[in-house]
Amino acid sequence: MAEPKARLRVFRGTEEAGDFQTYDVETYPGMVVLDAIHDIQAKQSPDLAVRWNCKAGRCGSCSAEINGKPRLLCMTRMSAFPEGEPITVTPMRAFPIIKDLVTDVSWNFEMAKKIPPLKPRPRDADGHWRMQQIDIDRIQEFRKCIECFLCQDVCHVVRDHQKKEVFSGPRFLIHLATLDMHPLDTLDRREMVKKDFGVGYCNITKCCTEVCPEHITITDNGIIPLKERVADDYYDPVRWLLRKVTGNSRANKVAAQPTEAGKTADVSGTHRVDGGHGNKGKP
């Protein structure tokens, strides 16, 4: 057997203690890093812990860091790395390690629970809801999210500053943006977006967009428009007055206007987290 070989350095251990172990695996055409991890489980270390489900980039279970970069193990080809150099595989850094490559991502599920669900307007008289494709194209992009939490992992507000109490992270800002731009929804969550989910903490380094395996333009299409809507609600004097009078700013939830990416400057209502700004793409 003269199969080509690759060398992996895999983190083994827990939150308290751990080390790297080196494994050599035989490679074959199309092999992805998850295949190599499975090969190690089958032939060398059956107790190596890794999460995975679909092995096709659809479920977002096998999130980890490869050579320090947040990635899906099942969508990263072995051939993407230079031959002869070891490939380093570590668990997501933003979350506590359970064992080896498995992290405790329960914070994300707690955050999801805090977001009030869709509250749709009544159906049309014939029982249908009419929505034009063009009006849902943008949020269909957001709904491609596979909840791999790589955006949460790379976001320095979560990763370096651990602002998990006051900031929901890009994944849930995208979910909030989806609800805010949903043609059927009638609930105003903008005060929560600011106060409970901390949209202001995002300072638009766009690291989340870079690592998204679904290529969702998280920052430009989701978070920036969300910031603008919150800012409008809070700092537009007419709306401010309206809110005071009605006690409810739902009346201000105007139809979604697509925002052209790149045109948007940093908006008021955004306050920066100190440091961590220069680490774009370098987790």
Next chain:
Amino acid sequence: MAGNYETHEHDVIIIGAGGAGLRAAIEASSMGLSVGLVCKSLLGKAHTVMAEGGVAAALGNVEPKDNWRVHFRDTMKGGRYLNQWRMAQLHAMEAPDRVNELEEWGALFDRTADGRILQRNFGGHKYPRLAHVGDRTGLEMIRTLQQHGIHTGMKVYMECTVTRLLKAGDAVAGAFGYWRESGRFVVFRAKSIVLATGGIGRAFKINSNSWECTGDGQALAYLAGAELMDMEFMQFHPTGMVWPPSVRGTLITEGVRGEGGTLRNKDQKRIMFDYIHPLYANETAPTEEEADRWLALSTSGQMDKNVRRTPDLLPRDIVARAIHAEVKAGRGSPHGGVFLDIATRRTAADIKRKLPAMYHQFKELGDVDITQEPMEVGPTAHYTMGGIRVDPESQQSRVRGLFAAGECAAGMHGANRLGGNSLSDLLVFGRIAGLHSARYAKEQTQLPSLDAGEIQDAAQEALAPFNRHEGPNPFQLHEELKDMMQTHVGIIRTEEDLSEGLRQLEALRERSRTIRIDGNRHYNSGWHETIDMRNLLIVSEAMARAALLRKESRGAHARDDFPETDKEHFAKVNIVSRQHGSTMEVAEIPLPPVPDEIKKVLEEE
């Protein structure tokens, strides 16, 4: 040894959090009951997420002539009339409501020009019927159910594997399992239990399934005294990836053919015209010209009943065997499949818009640009029509208080499932199982008491692999099982093969009882694999035994030694497996007769 375990009490416990489990949990929660939802993975990762093409429901948005009667007829015909007619009827009648309800909970399906839910063509469906979101319909569905479900009061137990159901007399009383993270044991007490654990695809070497699809629900029910039915019917999806080896078996949606894709052999000939099943001859286009005209008409929302459907959209069993035959005859593609061509049929922009996941999947994993080149495809083990035998009205099994829904239950699809009918199955029967398990729970005055001995035995069974001195590696043994099933219980079967398969299964079972696990219980993948193996061996045996007994070819079950469909005996029986002492007993039971008014629906045209 089992002394240490935590206990949780609920009215209803639902095992499995894919589409069916979530829908059942939503229903039971909304009735005001305490519901626990237990799943092996994180919430939202279940195999439902992989469903691509759409959810079948006779909404009639694209073709107003569509209604439940047509959908029912298509489903029974696709299942070669071995379906439990009442399940197929309930499914066809209730699917539109279940799809509309998802919109209320936030789902965003692709739209028609006038803003309603768009529907697409799929194999075996007479009219465009599949509500969809590009090629990621399952993701949309599971996320919608998840985002709605977490606000209905249910408690979710993630990364928790159930290894045994617990009983009080002839009724279900709870479940025993372990936390994958810590390896610590957990006992659930409940008045009723719904199994919604999905399929058994991991029994085959080439499959489209996630690691979770190891037949857990079927095996748990079997060990608790329920019956398995129709286990011989394993659907091989015609179009899995065949190259490179890393992704062999990964699914390519039928939506590719729904959007105009055609199957070709190495000589560039469109193959399906040579494989039109007599049952479908009247409604299938015999020429390329007519097939293409049908496609153009149907995708633009116009229908002409003189123009018949393309054979590329024949039901899956027929297409899978056609590909198998072409490859066997030496007309296959370089890596042992056939070609699926969408590049010459649709514009690159259309392909990227309608099939974005397929485009990325091939680009990133297969180095193929599907807007420029054909895909190489071949059959992949995908779905089991068989499963836990349930009462069609309530989804209750033979064990009191034990219900099942979705892929792990049997009866809805007969001998072959139509594409798109699985997502609707999850919704319709998930809800029915949730409803009836909740009603049953409400009738019980108190939680059934547990048997300490049963818990002790379950704990010992789970820990046994740590206490052995030497034995085979569980991953290695699983590979051997997959190879064996692929070779002996695969897409074309013979008595000789199946008998040999059963002999090898017996040997594998013996060896599985000697597996030894190193390390501790803390997130130990080898241990988890060992526990799943018990379930895979049970469902594999049930499949091989039922396949041996059914001496005919029908739907997904193809016997080389009995190539004909038997209109007399086997047309009127389902095959069930049940535990008898420590051995598996298989038996024929009569198919419920179809009432006259339903017969009339089947004969309408």
